[in-house]
Amino acid sequence: MTEDARFPGLLEHIEQRLGPVQRVESAKTAAGNRGYDLTFYENDQPPVTTVVTNGLRFQAITSMLPEEIMCSLRSDQQHIAMYLVDSMASLILKNKQGMEYGSVFENSKPLIEGTKITALVGHTNLIHDVGFNLFPGHDAPKLQLITMVPITGYEVDFIKEEGPDMLFEVFRDNRTNILDVQRESAV
Template identity: 30%
Template sequence: MTTEQERTAMGGAHRFVGLAENLERHAGTPTGAEPPNVRGTNRGYGLVFFYLERYHLTTVISSGLRFQPLGADPAQELACTVYKEQAEAARHLVDLTAEVLVQQRTHLVPDQIVPNEQPLLPGTEFHGVLASGHPMFPPEFTRFTDQDGVEQLQVFTLLPVTLGELNYILDHGVTALRQQWARFEVDVFDLGRPSVA
């Protein structure tokens, strides 16, 4: 038996007409997909891989969170952009974060930090992600509107943050961390980057 919220979340797929083309326009050529049942049971979302050859960047985007009863208005999907060689790490970050949202039936808000006690990626200091607009793609990537200009979907980009940066955010705020990233010319797409805090 489905709740009213679940029926609302599942219905209205017509609101997303043109979404695939919009994502492709900004994130590049689709290169693969992982179905919702890749681990046996349906996890409630799939993953789609895009490649932007000009910048050697892979973007992994969730597909299906928008139909889950997460309480988000507008609906949400997640993305993570990294250099092509690091695509598996981006897949892991999007999958892990999406899984948390589905299990907890919750959603993200702009500039939200999703922390983790252990490193999210082996051999790194990344202990969390920052839910953000995309640092390089235009606002049309982050905020998808229907033909009438009504916002139907937000695509939150997950920016990995180190333990030091998480603590810096707690002390100084997200804006201050972004200023540090700009000051030190941090390449947020490089998972081999040093921490600025």
């Protein structure tokens, strides 16, 4: 992720929580420019990889604020985090509609083969402090950082009945490891 004059301090804001950039997959691919880089961050304790878009904020999409999306998973599931972020960012660009906190992207089949994960819910980041989600801060935010959390079909149904905040209460109460796509449903 490189510094941009329109969002000064963004790289420092992200690196302060996620650590230094480990690698970047360029927006430029054999098929052309997809409109965003994929930036990889790694934490040792706990061993977590976070993949963040870089450039989605400059695209012509409808959202409350310009946004970048991310997904944090166990380090051995880095390829899955990359797949989820890239797939969702592509859908956002295709539909010209951003993701918001609490919004659910649901699929009829598992998003990841061999798992029960059928959806993603947009949420504030659960690993880092609340100040991480809005940049440069809550008083006059210019950018939102939306964390995508992989969820099961039963959890989607629960959100429809109780709302996303209640699901995250269940996650906390049950100490659900939302960083592992191989997990069982929390409801």
